[in-house]
Amino acid sequence: MSAFSDAERAFLAEGGKLGHLATVDEHGQPHNVPLGWTYNADLDTIDIGGHDFARTRKFxxxxxxPLVCFVVDDVLPPWRPRAVQVRGRAEALPAATPYGGGGPAPMIRITPARVVSWSMEHVDA
Structure with a gap:
């Protein structure tokens, strides 16, 4: 069973949205960055990768x-904000196969522990 509702999965599948990943460093300082991401339907996870990814602060x-918070949001006109927030455990994988194919590459894979969303009534599930 998926951690995401049908509407949340449809929202994530729309694509073209930046996500925002919040992590905490070894001194307890927060770090929040916008980034590209993929919903991995096979594993029901959020997968994040990028150029020279293993060298990034987030990795x-x-x-x-491993405790993270990830948010994907957008705004429909005239003012209808929509968002999916995923709190969970992340793995820093040095050589994982990206969802949809490709060679092994460093990535962060988030397994949801809690998913919260709002304004999903504006999604065609």
Missing amino acids: RNVQGN
Whole structure:
């Protein structure tokens, strides 16, 4: 059973949205960055990767503290904000196969522990 509702999965499948990943460093300092991401339907996870990804602060932060918060949001006119927030455990994977194919590459994989969303009534599920 998916951690996401049908409407949340439909919202994530729309694509083209930035996500925002919040991590915490070894000193307890927060770090929040916009980034590209993929919903991995096979594993029901959020997968995040990128150029030279293993050298990024977010990758190092997840290695030290796997608890993260990830948000995808947008706004429909005239003013209808929609969002999915995923809180869970992340893995810093040095060589994982990206969802949809491709060669092994560093990525962060988030397994949801709690999913909260709002304004999903504006999604065609």
